[in-house]
Amino acid sequence: MPTPGAAVELLGASRWYGNVVAVNDISFVLGGGVTGLLGPNGAGKSTILHMLAGLLRPSDGLVNIHGAPSWRNPAVYHDVGLVPERESVHSFLTGFEFAQLNARLQRLPDPDGAARRAIATVGLTDAADRAVGTYSKGMRQRAKIAGALVHDPSILLLDEPFNGMDPRQRLQMMELLGRMADEGRVILFSSHILEEVERLAQNVLVIVSGRLAASGDFREIRRLMTDRPHTFTLRSSDDRQLAAVLVGHPSVFGVQLDGGRLAVRTSDYAGFARALPVMARAGGVSIFELRPTDEDLESVFGYLVQR
Amino acid sequence: MSGQAATGAPAAASGRRSVILTIAALTARGLLGRRRSLLLALLALLPVGIAFLVRLSGRGTGDETVTTAIMDRLIVTTLLPIVGLVFGTAVLGAELEDGTAIFLLIKPIDRWRIVLAKLIVAVGLSIAFVSPSAFVAAAILQVGGPGWSGAVGAVVGTAVGATVYATVFFALSLVTGRALAIGLIYVLVWEGVLAGLLEGIRALSIRQYTLAITDAITHPGVTNPDLLDLPTALILSCVAIVIAAVIAVRRLRSFQIGQADD
Numbered sequence: 296m297p298t299p300g301a302a303v304e305l306l307g308a309s310r311w312y313g314n315v316v317a318v319n320d321i322s323f324v325l326g327g328g329v330t331g332l333l334g335p336n337g338a339g340k341s342t343i344l345h346m347l348a349g350l351l352r353p354s355d356g357l358v359n360i361h362g363a364p365s366w367r368n369p370a371v372y373h374d375v376g377l378v379p380e381r382e383s384v385h386s387f388l389t390g391f392e393f394a395q396l397n398a399r400l401q402r403l404p405d406p407d408g409a410a411r412r413a414i415a416t417v418g419l420t421d422a423a424d425r426a427v428g429t430y431s432k433g434m435r436q437r438a439k440i441a442g443a444l445v446h447d448p449s450i451l452l453l454d455e456p457f458n459g460m461d462p463r464q465r466l467q468m469m470e471l472l473g474r475m476a477d478e479g480r481v482i483l484f485s486s487h488i489l490e491e492v493e494r495l496a497q498n499v500l501v502i503v504s505g506r507l508a509a510s511g512d513f514r515e516i517r518r519l520m521t522d523r524p525h526t527f528t529l530r531s532s533d534d535r536q537l538a539a540v541l542v543g544h545p546s547v548f549g550v551q552l553d554g555g556r557l558a559v560r561t562s563d564y565a566g567f568a569r570a571l572p573v574m575a576r577a578g579g580v581s582i583f584e585l586r587p588t589d590e591d592l593e594s595v596f597g598y599l600v601q602r
Numbered sequence: 603m604s605g606q607a608a609t610g611a612p613a614a615a616s617g618r619r620s621v622i623l624t625i626a627a628l629t630a631r632g633l634l635g636r637r638r639s640l641l642l643a644l645l646a647l648l649p650v651g652i653a654f655l656v657r658l659s660g661r662g663t664g665d666e667t668v669t670t671a672i673m674d675r676l677i678v679t680t681l682l683p684i685v686g687l688v689f690g691t692a693v694l695g696a697e698l699e700d701g702t703a704i705f706l707l708i709k710p711i712d713r714w715r716i717v718l719a720k721l722i723v724a725v726g727l728s729i730a731f732v733s734p735s736a737f738v739a740a741a742i743l744q745v746g747g748p749g750w751s752g753a754v755g756a757v758v759g760t761a762v763g764a765t766v767y768a769t770v771f772f773a774l775s776l777v778t779g780r781a782l783a784i785g786l787i788y789v790l791v792w793e794g795v796l797a798g799l800l801e802g803i804r805a806l807s808i809r810q811y812t813l814a815i816t817d818a819i820t821h822p823g824v825t826n827p828d829l830l831d832l833p834t835a836l837i838l839s840c841v842a843i844v845i846a847a848v849i850a851v852r853r854l855r856s857f858q859i860g861q862a863d864d
Binding site for chain 2: 345348349350351352367369370371372373375377379381383384385387396397399400401402442
């Protein structure tokens with residue numbers, strides 16, 4: 296049963312091409328905020344975005360936007376903006392004309408005003424009167440985003456949106472998407488750059504071989520992966536003494552002194568967190584720094600891909 | 603952007619017309635900016651130039667061999683299907699190929715409006731590139747006698763032919779990615795060879811519709827047993843246009859983007 300009130304929902308959605316399964320029985324619901332769609336090349340990220348955008352028919356299951364199927368339903372585009380990854384922009388149009396075209400096709404009452412606002416939002420005002428064919432890749436990407444934003448959609452789907460942008464543009468775009476998410480919009484973007492996802496997305500959907508390997512806050516995902524050890528590095532007043540104390544605790548199954556830092560591996564994240572201060576005090580050691588080393592998205596993603 | 607929510611609502615009914623015009627204007631701008639359109643324009647001028655040279659040489663008027671060579675073989679058999687094929691397959695096919703069509707497809711627009719806008723451009727450009735040339739060439743050669751019947755017949759016949767060719771090839775571009783090749787095979791093999799050998803095939807030949815309509819207007823009251831009669835040619839033309847347009851709308855409604863490689 297579809298979830299009432301869900302802005303974006305996949306329910307048992309699959310998509311296959313002949314014998315090749317691109318997306319396999321994926322279900323998730325998205326509300327407001329930024330969600331990162333993460334996965335290696337060929338995992339099925341673009342297929343999911345294209346199904347959500349009504350550009351691909353799900354072979355099985357439901358793909359809904361505000362409770363209505365996105366497939367063969369152009370009305371959903373009142374609420375959805377899509378920034379495709381590869382598709383080129385009409386090179387003979389200026390940036391402003393491209394945004395204006397999108398506004399006209401959305402039948403907005405003031406297409407010129409909407410186009411100007413969208414162009415300003417993505418920071419292309421100075422280049423608005425130049426043909427898109429003369430733009431850099433990053434500028435073309437911003438023009439596409441302006442086209443997707445022009446009708447102020449409540450749902451924004453972006454396929455590798457930061458490709459080709461320089462670091463400053465990337466930061467600006469992240470800030471923009473963050474602001475839009477704060478306004479309650481649903482933003483789903485795919486990226487193979489983990490740092491982008493980690494910086495921008497509160498939630499991640501990890502797609503591996505067409506399956507949803509994990510979803511939610513990536514730090515939570517990491518903590519729930521109890522079959523993988525957690526690794527911490529510590530700096531203390533006496534690393535050797537602390538190592539001797541820790542190695543006797545049942546939740547710790549590995550300690551290593553390396554370059555002035557103590558690395559600890561534990562299978563019980565919560566148990567270790569509770570026991571550490573007690574053991575340190577018992578050993579007469581002061582802890583200066585405690586840092587989890589494998590909670591970053593790259594580590595989480597690496598684990599999930601290997602599973 | 604936050605202050606823009608009110609602009610997200612669809613415009614009033616007047617906006618509906620402008621969507622078709624917007625798509626048509628964009629399509630025409632994209633097509634006419636391509637080099638192939640310039641080549642087609644030069645090709646379209648060829649019959650006029652040849653007719654002019656023939657007339658200067660003192661031949662042409664009343665010379666059945668010459669008028670058949672220019673009006674039938676050059677215009678109806680060669681220029682008309684080539685122009686219809688190029689514009690019919692390019693109006694959307696080229697945009698699907700380079701990916702720009704996606705910006706059209708992710709808009710809240712009924713698919714029949716997109717098809718109509720594209721057909722207006724494909725048919726309009728096909729007629730614009732062929733019919734004036736056919737009119738002038740027929741007038742120079744005085745096809746059908748000293749009056750204007752030959753020129754009028756050439757204009758009407760090629761206009762109907764351009765409409766059918768462009769519509770059929772447009773639908774073909776939504777059915778297959780090899781529309782250009784299949785269209786060429788249809789023109790060269792089906793119409794060029796088989797329709798001349800097998801009488802029944804004429805009913806499925808756009809060239810035959812064009813020739814029948816042109817001839818009926820050029821020579822009113824004269825029946826040519828080698829051609830379809832005028833009502834049959836007109837009815838079959840309309841049937842072909844309607845079927846092709848319906849197929850195009852149905853295909854576009856179910857259009858799926860090429861397999862993503864994620």
